[in-house]
Every structure is written in structure tokens, then in C-alpha cells.
Amino acid sequence: MEDRNALDELVFIKKVIEDSKRTVAENGVGYIVWGILVFVGLLVSYLSNIFDYRFNSFLVWLSLMGFGWLTTLWSVWKKKGKAVKTFGTRLLSAVWLSAGVAMMIIGFVATASGMVRGFAVSPLIAIVLGVAYFLSGQIYGSTWVKVLALGWWIGGIAMLFIVSITQVLVMAFMMLFFQVVPGFIFYFNSKKSVVVE
Amino acid sequence: MDEKYAVDELQFIKKIIEDSKRNLVYNGREHIGWGLLISFALIVDYLNYFFGWNFHFLLYWGIVVALGWLFSYYSSQQRKKENCPKTFAGKMMGTIWLGTGIGMTLVGFVGITSGAIPGTSISALLSVFLGSAFLISGYLHSEKWMKYLSIGWWLGAVIMFFYPGVHTVFIMAFMLLFLQVLPGVYFYKKFKKETELQ
Amino acid sequence: MSEFDYQNIDDLIHSRIRLAIMSVLITVDEADFNFLKDKVNATDGNLSVHLKKLEEGNYISVKKEFIDRKPKTLYTLTKIGVKAFEAYVAQLEKLIKK
Numbered sequence: 001m002e003d004r005n006a007l008d009e010l011v012f013i014k015k016v017i018e019d020s021k022r023t024v025a026e027n028g029v030g031y032i033v034w035g036i037l038v039f040v041g042l043l044v045s046y047l048s049n050i051f052d053y054r055f056n057s058f059l060v061w062l063s064l065m066g067f068g069w070l071t072t073l074w075s076v077w078k079k080k081g082k083a084v085k086t087f088g089t090r091l092l093s094a095v096w097l098s099a100g101v102a103m104m105i106i107g108f109v110a111t112a113s114g115m116v117r118g119f120a121v122s123p124l125i126a127i128v129l130g131v132a133y134f135l136s137g138q139i140y141g142s143t144w145v146k147v148l149a150l151g152w153w154i155g156g157i158a159m160l161f162i163v164s165i166t167q168v169l170v171m172a173f174m175m176l177f178f179q180v181v182p183g184f185i186f187y188f189n190s191k192k193s194v195v196v197e
Numbered sequence: 198m199d200e201k202y203a204v205d206e207l208q209f210i211k212k213i214i215e216d217s218k219r220n221l222v223y224n225g226r227e228h229i230g231w232g233l234l235i236s237f238a239l240i241v242d243y244l245n246y247f248f249g250w251n252f253h254f255l256l257y258w259g260i261v262v263a264l265g266w267l268f269s270y271y272s273s274q275q276r277k278k279e280n281c282p283k284t285f286a287g288k289m290m291g292t293i294w295l296g297t298g299i300g301m302t303l304v305g306f307v308g309i310t311s312g313a314i315p316g317t318s319i320s321a322l323l324s325v326f327l328g329s330a331f332l333i334s335g336y337l338h339s340e341k342w343m344k345y346l347s348i349g350w351w352l353g354a355v356i357m358f359f360y361p362g363v364h365t366v367f368i369m370a371f372m373l374l375f376l377q378v379l380p381g382v383y384f385y386k387k388f389k390k391e392t393e394l395q
Numbered sequence: 396m397s398e399f400d401y402q403n404i405d406d407l408i409h410s411r412i413r414l415a416i417m418s419v420l421i422t423v424d425e426a427d428f429n430f431l432k433d434k435v436n437a438t439d440g441n442l443s444v445h446l447k448k449l450e451e452g453n454y455i456s457v458k459k460e461f462i463d464r465k466p467k468t469l470y471t472l473t474k475i476g477v478k479a480f481e482a483y484v485a486q487l488e489k490l491i492k493k
Contacts, residue, residue, distance in 0.1 A: 009207040098329035113358035115318040134296035160311035203490035213418035282426040
């Protein structure tokens with residue numbers, strides 16, 4: 001009986017120790033994949049508008065986002081049981097899951113309802129990404145990631161006032177410089193076996 | 198050194214940890230404060246529409262949001278004065294609500310002023326942000342049910358997107374009461390109980 | 396799991412007050428002197444001596460700052476300290492499972 005209690009206490013204490021470690025190993029692949037998918041979607045939207053191609057953009061975005069979620073789920077399934085889940089990684093997953101759900105609601109549900117027009121989507125997504133990067137920066141303990149949040153918010157504000165197809169190009173380049181490039185920075189840092197804390 | 202020694206040591210460590218954690222209970226004040234302030238602004242919104250007053254939304258929303266930020270700042274200063282040690286969870290909570298607050302302020306003020314976002318969609322959009330904030334903060338709280346409040350916020354957002362109109366004010370006020378203020382009251386009572394125990 | 400060896404017990408942590416200090420600091424990011432005194436239930440002098448020992452062993456780091464114009468000394472567990480605490484708990488686990 002005493003042993004059972006001691007083992008329970010051990011489990012409790014070990015959890016507290018684990019939670020105190022905020023190490024997060026980030027390989028940047030998720031940032032790169034999503035960044036490229038959204039960049040492609042935006043570029044296609046821009047070019048189709050310029051060259052007057054007609055296609056169902058809703059389906060294109062659904063396919064790209066669907067592919068993104070599938071790769072994310074596959075990546076999570078692949079890591080199951082292999083990677084050590086620290087408090088930091090669980091929190092980071094929560095941040096990006098919640099941001100992902102928010103962006104899906106804004107991008108699909110809000111636009112389908114007609115309550116949010118096409119030109120409001122990019123700035124709203126940028127603002128959501130700003131929040132996600134701000135939180136991620138706190139988890140990583142990284143100032144440059146928090147600065148990315150500022151970039152997303154400033155870009156989001158600017159895009160609220162750009163009500164033309166140029167907005168799509170602005171968002172595409174923001175996606176490249178504020179998501180894909182940071183993703184590569186994480187990737188190369190992880191290759192050097194640096195654990196971001 | 199024997200097994201009994203190890204058992205005693207583990208009991209000792211656990212006791213110290215649990216005693217330390219008592220000081221880390223979230224007091225719920227900001228949940229309550231912001232929830233009540235925003236509910237008030239929503240009521241003014243409704244009355245503004247119903248009675249045909251022509252108050253510009255920036256007037257009362259501006260005051261309410263400014264009061265909210267001041268209240269948050271005051272709360273953070275109070276926490277510094279209280280014998281409350283810093284924890285990662287505490288810092289993250291602050292960051293979550295600061296980041297979400299900035300996002301919502303941008304959407305609510307800049308978004309409407311720019312004309313890009315219609316006023317009728319604001320409640321729904323803010324609910325989306327709140328859903329995200331509750332999901333993440335649910336991971337930080339010892340109360341895991343907090344995570345599931347996010348589902349309520351997101352469902353509410355979807356309903357408000359598809360059924361827009363002045364009644365969304367009531368939906369939002371209702372959600373604020375049950376999904377923000379009441380959880381805040383629960384945490385406040387828990388905080389009071391823990392501080393009395395010390 | 397390897398056998399328990401009493402020589403692996405960390406002497407720096409193997410003291411009630413220092414163990415209590417480490418247990419408090421594993422729970423929080425940083426704590427001030429008064430918080431530690433309250434949780435560990437030691438006198439000012441006694442607590443200072445033990446904190447000094449842990450600081451010399453690099454298990455804790457110390458930061459002094461002013462909050463509301465009052466000086467405050469803040470203590471944090473270092474990475475070495477976390478590892479040492481973890482190793483100490485592992486030794487206790489070996490004892491129980493022996």
C-alpha cells in the first residue's frame with residue numbers, strides 16, 4: 001500500500017519535472033509545407049485574376065488545405081511514440097491547432113456564409129498568424145519569432161486597406177518571408193542539432 | 198538508506214510541490230472583468246440599434262476596450278505586488294491573452310474602420326479568436342474542461358456567421374456569460390479558497 | 396534500471412531544506428526569498444546558507460531586481476539543477492523498486 005502511494009507520488013513528481021522542461025525541438029517542416037501550400041494557392045488566385053482564368057477557387061483552396069491537414073496528421077502519426085512530448089511541444093501543438101481551426105473557420109465557413117468577403121480573408125488570416133507567432137515566440141523563448149508576429153500584424157493592417165488583387169500578392173510574399181523562410185531557419189538549425197528552448 | 202527513507206522523501210517532495218502550486222491558482226479576475234465589460238458594450242450596441250441612438254461604435258467600444266486594457270494592466274501590477282512567483286504557465290497565460298487581445302482589437306477597430314469587415318460579422322470573428330485562446334489556455338490550466346469551452350466559442354461563431362443580425366448581440370452576451378464570466382467566477386472562488394488555506 | 400548505489404546520492408540535494416528549495420523551484424520559474432522562506436519554513440539565516448550552497452553548486456541562479464522600488468532577490472533552478480533533481484528522484488525510485 002505504501003509502495004503504491006510512493007509510486008503514485010513518483011509519477012506526480014516526474015510529471016512536474018517534465019513540465020518544467022520547455023525544450024521544443026522544431027524542424028520547421030510544418031512551417032515550410034503550409035507556407036508553400038498557401039503561397040501556391042495565393043499565386044494561383046493572383047494569376048487567374050490577371051489572366052482571367054475561371055475556375056472554382058473554393059475547390060482549389062479546399063484541396064490545398066486538405067492536403068496540408070493530411071500531411072500534418074501523417075507527420076503527427078509518424079512521430080507518435082518516437083518523439084519525446086514535452087510541455088512545450090504540447091503547448092506549441094495547441095497553438096497551431098487552434099490557429100489552424102480559426103483560419104479554416106474564417107477561410108471557409110465565414111466566406112461561405114457571405115459574412116466575410118474575399119478581400120477580408122487575407123488580413124484576418126494574417127492577424128491570426130500574428131497571434132500564433134506571438135505565442136510560439138514565447139514558447140520558444142525567441143525574440144525573432146515574436147518579431148515575425150509584428151510583421152504579420154502590420155501586414156494584416158495594411159491589407160485591410162488594400163482592396164484589390166494586389167492584396168493577394170502581398171499575402172503571398174508575406175507567406176514566403178514570414179513563414180517559409182523562418183521554416184528553413186528552423187530546419188537548418190535543427191540539422192545543427194540545436195534544440196530551441 | 199532504505200525504502201522507507203525513499204518513501205518519506207517522495208512524500209516530502211510532493212507536499213512541497215503541492216504547497217507551492219497553491220500560490221499558482223489563477224484568480225479569474227480578468228475573465229470576469231473583460232466578460233462583463235464586453236457584455237456591457239454589446240448591450241449598449243443593442244440599445245443603440247433598438248432606440249435609434251446614433252452613437253458611433255468607436256465611442257463606447259473604444260471606452261470599454263480601453264478600460265479593459267487598463268484593468269489588465271492593473272491586474273498585472275497587482276500580481277507583481279502579491280507574493281506570486283513567476284511560472285512559465287503564468288507567462289504563457291499573459292501572452293495568450295495579450296496576443297489574442299491585440300488580434301481582436303485589430304479586427305474590431307481597424308477592421309471595421311477600414312470597411313473591409315462588416316460590423317455584423319464582428320461578434321462571430323471575435324468568437325473565433327476566443328475559441329483559440331480558450332483551447333490553448335485550457336492546456337495550461339489544471340482544469341482540463343477549459344479546453345472544451347473552445348468548442349462552444351467556435352460553434353457560436355459558426356451560428357453567428359450563418360444567422361447574422363441584431364440577435365447575435367444576445368448570442369455573444371450569452372456566450373460571454375457562460376463561457377467566460379462563469380469560468381472566471383469558478384477560478385476566483387478556487388483562488389480565494391486556496392489563499393484562505395495558506 | 397541499474398542497481399541503487401548510496402554513493403550516487405547527491406549530497407548537495409540530500410538535506411531537507413535544500414531538497415525543499417529544489418522542490419519549490421522545480422514548480423515555479425522563479426521565486427523570491429520570501430516565497431522560499433514561507434514554503435521551506437526556515438529562518439532567514441538558515442535559508443541564506445542553503446541557497447548559497449546551491450548557488451555555488453550551480454544548481455540555482457540568482458537575480459536581483461527592484462519591484463516598486465523595493466529590492467527583490469529571485470532564484471531560478473538552472474538546467475544543471477533540474478538534471479540533478481531528476482537524478483535524485485531517479486535514485487529514490489531505485490530504492491523503492493529495489
